[in-house]
Amino acid sequence: MQDLHALLVFARVAEMASFTRAADSLGIQKGRVSIVVRDLEREMGVALLHRTTRSVQLTEDGRAFYLRARDLLADAQELQSMFSGQAASLRGRLRVDMPTELARSVVIPALPDLLMAHPELELELSSTDRRVDLVQEGFDCVLRLGPIVDETLIARSLGKLRMTNAASPKYLERYGxxxxxxxxxxxxxxxVSYTRTLGARHAGWEYPSGDGYASLPLPASMQVNSVQTYHAAGLAGIGLIQAGYSALAHHIESGALMEILPDLRPEPLAASLVVAHRRNLSQRVRAFMNWIEGVLEPYFD
Structure with missing residues (x-):
């Protein structure tokens, strides 16, 4: 092979299980992706992909080839950047995902400095409160809150985000x-009760107890399944809320919310950066990890 472009194209198709999505993420035409993969199969002498009208899947040979290709691409990227200092300008695509409210309240306001320092960095920021598939959706790294339940992923712990109890002044005038x-x-x-699924059991009011945390049964004025709606309900005076301090800090500073029971805060929320494979730690990913750890540091407990 003359260069690694064919491996990159093939790996992206394998990871995203789609010629169309791979072409979009690489910024090239779908027809070009098909030609590159077809030529690669001809050169290797084996079929690497099963193609149907609905899906693209790796063959057994393709799966073995993909694992080696992924490592080779990571090695090549590492080799290219091994003499670049941390201060060197970052370039190329970086696709990350993080919770919506954390992106809105903390990360986005800090991004201009990062992008100004690295104008050739092509940042693709997904903000969603679902658990994305790193491989299938082509993410370089994901910021996750809470425990990491998938043991196949590589996680770097950043710290524990401080939680807070809060209510609006209007609510406290009514109830004290x-x-x-x-x-x-x-x-x-x-x-206000937050649950991922409406109708789920109400968890109650969390507070520290002994060496752990307990839950106090407390009536819920309403139940919501969106973090943004949860915060809005607290601001509207519908009920007490327990949420990450990073998201509520500006409301508390402005007086729109008041912190209550500061000695009885809920359990801090673990924050981790997750990659699908240790070899995914390119210079871009490592630099982003260090940057976002600094951005979140003021909110760690």
């Missing part, structure tokens, strides 16, 4: 300022 857990009951407080 709680000073203790008993006040939550005696003052007949209500909370």
């Amino acid at each position: 300022m709680p000073r203790t857990l008993d006040d939550l009951r005696s003052q007949r407080h209500r909370m």
Whole structure:
């Protein structure tokens, strides 16, 4: 092979299981992707992909070839950047995913400095509250909150994000300022319940207890399945909320929300950067990891 372009094209098709999505992510025409893969198969002498009208899947030979190609591409990228210092300008595509509210309230406001320092960095930022598939959707790294349940992924722990209890001044005028857990009951407080699935069991009010955390049964004024709606309900005075301090800090500073029970905050939320393979730690990914760790550091508990 004259260069690694064919391997890159093939690997992207394999990861995204689609010629069309691979072409879009590489910025080339779908027909060009098909030609490159076909020529690669001819050169290797084996079929690397099963093609149907609905899907593209690796053959057994293709799976073995992909694993070696992925490592070779990672080695080539590492070789290209091994003499580049950390301060060198980053270039090329970097596709990342992170929770919507964290992107909106913390990461986006800090991005201009990063992009100004690295004008050739092609950042593709996905913000969603679902668990994306790193390989199938072509992500270089993903910022995840909470435990990492997939043991096949490589995770780098960043720290634990501070949580806070909050309510609007209008709500506290009606119910009073709680000073203790008993006040939550005696003052007949209500909370907004956040669940991923509407109708799921209400978790209650979380608080530290002994060496761990417990839950106090507390009536829910409403149930929501969106983080943004959850925050909006707290701001509207519908009920008490428990959320990441990073998302509520500007509301607390402006007086739109007030922190309550500061000594009884919920359990901090673990933040991790996740990659699909250790070889995915290119210079771009490592630099982004270091940058975002610095951005989040003020909000770690």
